[in-house]
Amino acid sequence: MRIPRIYHPEPLTDFSELSLSEDAANHVGRVLRMQPGQLLQLFDGSNQVFAATITQVDKKSVRVKLAAGEISDNESPLNLHLGQVMSRGEKMEFTIQKSIELGVNTITPLLSERCGVKLDGERLSKKLQQWQKIAVAACEQCGRNRVPEIREVMSLEQWCAEQDDSLKLNLHPRASHSINTLPLPVTDVRLLIGPEGGLSADEIAMTTGYGFTDILLGPRVLRTETTALTAITALQVRFGDLG
Structure with a gap:
């Protein structure tokens, strides 16, 4: 199964723990029905990606624990x-x-x-x-x-x-x-x-x-x-x- 990619609207920090945005939490929790222990990939617009593990899921929020960010440049030179x-x-x-x-x-x-x-x-x-x-x-x-x-x-x-x-x-x-x-x-x-x-x-x-x-x-x-x-x-x- 492909690991879902999720955009986070605020800067991400290595090894931090955070709650996903409302839209992202709804998608991960209600649409994808993911559970604690499953993996996500987060990005914040800085050209970095962060591996993340879901630590908590409830009706309105999803919390994740981040690993270290890695540069991933998929932008065109044009x-x-x-x-x-x-x-x-x-x-x-x-x-x-x-x-x-x-x-x-x-x-x-x-x-x-x-x-x-x-x-x-x-x-x-x-x-x-x-x-x-x-x-x-x-x-x-x-x-x-x-x-x-x-x-x-x-x-x-x-x-x-x-x-x-x-x-x-x-x-x-x-x-x-x-x-x-x-x-x-x-x-x-x-x-x-x-x-x-x-x-x-x-x-x-x-x-x-x-x-x-x-x-x-x-x-x-x-x-x-x-x-x-x-x-x-x-x-x-x-x-x-x-x-």
Whole structure:
């Protein structure tokens, strides 16, 4: 049986004893029905993993005893920041989950002219919390020991205007460049994925003004969630750790 991996939101210390977070305790105690003496693996986002033994289980809490932490670096050498115009329903959750499995470091949900998602106030706050939980669960599943950040929602232009040294890419079905024609080496990428209806002509012009390069994935028009994962995979094959 595979040893369950559990994220702990506070720094872990060698040979300490602690209670799991409420969400983790519910998963370990009620879902997995684990008992004292069984093993877990804990990580806190510091790129360390800690072997842990369950010492106590009750209705609302689980306590564990940690061994010494060990560095376990499963991060890609490619620093990839995904700007994803929000998609409807479970599509956004799917994109977040799978892009993290593929090695994305940061995700910023975006608003654009053709964005079909309308969230504000408390609903938006709850959605961001839900997305961050999805990010944690994806790391627990795939073996990453750093949890990517799900940033606050911002406008497309705000995100494009942020200054950094990344290679800035925008997927466009009529672009003349492909990922395979991009020059090596590349260590930082800012990848823009538009909404289900695509970016408007004015938005595409705006991205060009902020230094984004239009790139083409292939001859077929892909759905927004397919586009994100295909582009991330292609970038990881060329510049990252997929081969």
